[in-house]
Amino acid sequence: MIVQVNEQAVETTTGITVLDLLKQLGITTRHIAVEVNLSIVPFESHGDTILHDGDQLEVVTLVGGG
Amino acid sequence: MGTVVANEVDVVALDDTLLKIGPFELNSRLIVGSGRYENATVMRQALDLSGSDCITVAIRRERLHDAYGDNLLDHIDSDQTILLPNTAGCYSAKDAVRVAHLGREILRALGNPGADWVKLECLGDSRTLLPDPISTLEATKQLVADGFHVLCYTTDDPVTARRLKQAGAAAVMPAGSPIGSGQGILNPNNIRIILEYLKNEDPEYPVIVDAGIGTASDVAQAMELGADGVLLNTAIAHARQPLVMATAMRHATLAGRQAFLAGRIPKRLYAAASSPMEGVIATHPFPRNEAK
Numbered sequence: 001m002i003v004q005v006n007e008q009a010v011e012t013t014t015g016i017t018v019l020d021l022l023k024q025l026g027i028t029t030r031h032i033a034v035e036v037n038l039s040i041v042p043f044e045s046h047g048d049t050i051l052h053d054g055d056q057l058e059v060v061t062l063v064g065g066g
Numbered sequence: 067m068g069t070v071v072a073n074e075v076d077v078v079a080l081d082d083t084l085l086k087i088g089p090f091e092l093n094s095r096l097i098v099g100s101g102r103y104e105n106a107t108v109m110r111q112a113l114d115l116s117g118s119d120c121i122t123v124a125i126r127r128e129r130l131h132d133a134y135g136d137n138l139l140d141h142i143d144s145d146q147t148i149l150l151p152n153t154a155g156c157y158s159a160k161d162a163v164r165v166a167h168l169g170r171e172i173l174r175a176l177g178n179p180g181a182d183w184v185k186l187e188c189l190g191d192s193r194t195l196l197p198d199p200i201s202t203l204e205a206t207k208q209l210v211a212d213g214f215h216v217l218c219y220t221t222d223d224p225v226t227a228r229r230l231k232q233a234g235a236a237a238v239m240p241a242g243s244p245i246g247s248g249q250g251i252l253n254p255n256n257i258r259i260i261l262e263y264l265k266n267e268d269p270e271y272p273v274i275v276d277a278g279i280g281t282a283s284d285v286a287q288a289m290e291l292g293a294d295g296v297l298l299n300t301a302i303a304h305a306r307q308p309l310v311m312a313t314a315m316r317h318a319t320l321a322g323r324q325a326f327l328a329g330r331i332p333k334r335l336y337a338a339a340s341s342p343m344e345g346v347i348a349t350h351p352f353p354r355n356e357a358k
Binding site: 008026030031042060 | 099100101102103106109122123124125126127128130137138139149151152154164167168169171172174175176245246297298299300
């Protein structure tokens with residue numbers, strides 16, 4: 001199935017969890033937050049939140065800023 | 067005969083309180099930004115030299131293909147420094163609220179104490195980076211309802227400042243001049259009026275000058291006016307020698323604050339001699355007009 005991550009199409013396994021998708025993308029840092037379809041998925045729920053075809057994710061982190 | 071040695075004078079340490087913003091207490095009245103540095107090492111060193119214990123950070127998409135790259139938090143000791151997430155780049159209340167929630171989630175998952183506060187920037191114009199007062203007010207109300215302590219970036223308009231305080235902002239942060247412009251405090255009278263209005267019957271309410279600071283004297287000026295603190299980024303990050311400027315800013319914050327607490331002399335139209343007239347041996351060619 002295909003999901004959008006930061007507006008980029010990503011091919012992944014059907015029924016994958018947020019946690020496993022992040023691993024697939026090589027994102028293992030804890031310095032992030034994840035939104036699925038405009039809803040924040042708390043860190044504790046990454047392992048049991050299942051993704052569906054067409055889901056839109058945002059994965060954000062902290063960067064330098066004033 | 068021995069050499070004359072001046073007596074040691076006890077320097078009276080002026081007692082000052084901590085900077086309190088909502089439930090947060092900061093030792094330093096200078097808050098610095100983490101952006102626009104040449105590299106993270108300089109940023110870290112500047113933070114240390116500034117004496118600040120609070121640094122603002124922005125929220126942006128994680129790079130998907132450089133996951134092992136440097137992360138900002140690798141360079142900030144989050145046990146020593148409170149992180150203050152900002153909503154920079156947001157042009158609507160909806161976006162600002164969304165970004166604030168994302169920032170909170172990152173810090174909550176990290177256990178950082180900065181999880182429940184946010185520097186709210188809700189912009190109205192990309193050339194001036196002036197805030198939109200209407201969406202700033204709307205976002206403030208929403209975020210206060212969502213349990214945030216909101217530090218509102220705003221203009222030096224006292225009416226808007228008062229509305230933001232009434233809406234529940236934990237601090238109001240009027241700009242001295244446009245972000246990154248280095249023009250200093252363009253309208254000190256408005257800053258004074260904001261201080262007076264917002265601290266009326268509430269002297270501890272925090273008002274922090276944020277944006278447009280150019281150099282150390284701007285910081286000192288803000289503190290002498292009575293601001294509780296100053297927030298700056300570009301003034302250090304883009305100084306010719308950022309580390310030297312960071313040190314200067316630390317001194318300026320202290321100097322301005324102590325001058326404010328000390329109570330300055332008034333400005334007089336005429337002179338008031340600082341040496342006595344009694345016992346003068348010089349001739350005085352003009353009629354004496356003693357200053358009263």
